[in-house]
Structures are given as structure tokens and as C-alpha cells.
Amino acid sequence: MTNILAIETSSxxxxxxxxxxxxxxxxxxxxxxxHGKNIFxxxxxxxxxxxxxxxxxxxxxxxxGPGSFTGLxxxxxxxxxxxxxxxxxxxxxxxxxxxxxxxxxxxKVKELFIVKEAHMNDLYxxxxxxxxxxxxxxxxNDAAIKKTELSDFISSDNKEVICSDCHQFLDYxxxxxxxxxxxxxxxxxxxxxxxxxxDTRLKNPEEVYPTYLSGTDQWKRVK
Numbered sequence: 751m752t753n754i755l756a757i758e759t760s761s762x763x764x765x766x767x768x769x770x771x772x773x774x775x776x777x778x779x780x781x782x783x784x785h786g787k788n789i790f791x792x793x794x795x796x797x798x799x800x801x802x803x804x805x806x807x808x809x810x811x812x813x814x815g816p817g818s819f820t821g822l823x824x825x826x827x828x829x830x831x832x833x834x835x836x837x838x839x840x841x842x843x844x845x846x847x848x849x850x851x852x853x854x855x856x857x858k859v860k861e862l863f864i865v866k867e868a869h870m871n872d873l874y875x876x877x878x879x880x881x882x883x884x885x886x887x888x889x890x891n892d893a894a895i896k897k898t899e900l901s902d903f904i905s906s907d908n909k910e911v912i913c914s915d916c917h918q919f920l921d922y923x924x925x926x927x928x929x930x931x932x933x934x935x936x937x938x939x940x941x942x943x944x945x946x947x948x949d950t951r952l953k954n955p956e957e958v959y960p961t962y963l964s965g966t967d968q969w970k971r972v973k
Contacts, residue, residue, distance in 0.1 A: 753802055755793065755810045755832070756938040759825030760817025760845035764788045767935030768796040769943060775799050776935055785824040793828075804836055809952055811841040811942035813848045813933060815961035816866070816874045816892065822960035833955035840958045841942055841951055845933055850878035850886035852937030853913050853929060861889075862929075863904055865914040868894055873919065874963055875903055883944040886937075894963040 756767035762782040766789065768775045777792035779785075797804060812829040815822045822845075833840050846864050853862060859880065866874040873896075877889040895903055897919055904912065906922050913929045920926055945951065 752808045752943070753800075753806050754841075754939060754942045755796075755807050756812075756935045756942060757789070757810065757825045757829050758813040758845075758848060758933050758935045758938050759785045759789070759821040760813045760815055760848070761821065761933040762818060763932055764792065764821070765933065765935040765938075766792040766796060767939045768800050768802070769939050770800040770802055772943075773800065774936065774939060778934065783818075783820070785818075785821045789824060789828055793832075804832070807832075807836065807838055809839045809841055809942075811843065811938050812958065813845045813938055814842040814958065815845050816868065816894070816963040817845045817933070819962070822962075826958065826960050830955040830958060833958075839952040840955055841945075841948065842953055842958045843938060843941055843951075844876075844888070844892050844961065846874060846876040846892050847878065847886050847888055848937045848941065849913060849931065849933045850876065850888075850937075851884075851941050852934045853911075853931050854878075854880050854884050854886050855936060855940060856931060857911075857929065859911045859929075862911040862913055863908075865900065865904070865912055865916065865920065867916040868963070871897055873897055873900060873916070875900075885941065885944055892961075892963060 754769040758765040764779040764785040864876040
């Protein structure tokens with residue numbers, strides 16, 4: 751029996767979830783970019799709804815990126831603070847696999863590409879397949895590519911579903927099958943509840959940090 755707090759702040763929406771054994775509770779913002787405003791209130795509301803004390807949490811699941819720079823910093827800081835104070839561990843998961851998991855929970859899709867706007871002339875990309883317990887399994891490592899390289903990553907005659915927040919870059923597809931779904935705490939909780947290798951993935955809070963994938967343009971600017 752496991753109690754899990756899930757923090758998903760990689761998109762413009764603040765999405766917090768709590769699993770009490772098999773009961774699921776969710777708080778999901780309707781306003782964009784209100785992570786700092788909402789996150790503590792959402793956590794308090796979920797603890798009250800579930801009648802759990804913070805000390806009863808077994809671990810914290812955290813979407814670590816890639817995604818919103820500010821959102822990831824807020825989510826990671828809150829998760830680390832709670833984990834340090836409660837002496838709990840954190841389950842860090844890619845925001846792209848969380849998004850793929852959300853899609854698999856909402857749609858009857860067996861395999862899909864993720865294409866997300868990364869700005870600075872780049873895109874975040876991933877490819878996933880549905881496995882046992884509807885789990886999203888990555889087929890490639892998360893990556894950042896140039897927008898001009900997208901047709902090399904996904905061919906024009908692709909028949910797989912693509913989840914994207916930037917459909918304008920997929921106009922070259924002959925028969926596009928496109929979805930637009932935002933990251934959601936329910937996807938994060940599903941992964942946290944059903945991953946086979948959970949114990950090996952849990953980290954101490956000081957070992958967890960946001961993942962900012964960067965393509966060539968970002969690296970050039972840093973230099």
C-alpha cells in the first residue's frame with residue numbers, strides 16, 4: 751500500500767496529484783503559469799481530501815523536464831523541500847514520458863511521437879510505446895532537435911499518432927494524425943504506481959534536479 755504525491759509543473763499548467771493506496775486525487779490549474787501561486791494550496795487541498803498527513807507519504811513523484819524553465823524550478827524546489835523535511839525520496843521522471851503516459855490513459859494509441867516547442871529554434875522530441883498496465887515505454891532517449899530537422903525524425907508518410915503543441919511544424923505530413931494534450935499529474939501517478947523498477951529509480955532529494963535539454967542554438971548562446 752503506497753501513498754504518493756505527484757508534482758507536474760513542466761507545462762504552463764500546475765498539476766498536482768496524490769495516490770492514497772489506489773485512490774487518486776487531482777488538483778489541476780485552469781490558469782496558465784500560476785505554479786508558484788497554486789502549488790502549496792493544491793498540496794494542502796489534496797492532503798485534506800485524502801485525510802493523509804504529510805508524514806504518511808511514501809515518496810514524491812516529480813516531472814523533471816524538459817519543459818517550462820520556471821515551472822520546473824518551482825516544482826523541483828517544492829519537491830526537494832518536502833523530501834528533505836519529511837526524509838522521503840523522490841521519483842524523477844521525464845516530462846515527455848509523463849505526457850506520453852497521459853495520452854495513453856486518454857486515447858487508444860499503441861505508439862506515438864511527442865513533439866514539443868522548445869523555443870530558440872529547437873523542439874523536444876520522444877517516441878513511446880504502450881506496454882503492460884498501459885505503461886508508456888520510451889523507444890528512444892529524449893532529445894532536442896532543430897526545427898529544420900523534424901522531417902528527418904518523423905517522415906512525411908508517418909502513420910503513427912503525434913502529440914504536439916506546435917502543429918504548424920508538421921504541415922509537411924501527408925496524412926497527419928495529431929493530438930494536443932497537456933502534461934497531467936494522472937500520467938505521473940500512473941507511472942509511479944506501476945513501474946517495475948521503482949526502487950532503483952528513487953533518489954535522495956539532493957540528487958534530483960530539472961532536466962533542460964538543449965539543442966545547438968542554446969549551447970552556442972551559453973558559450
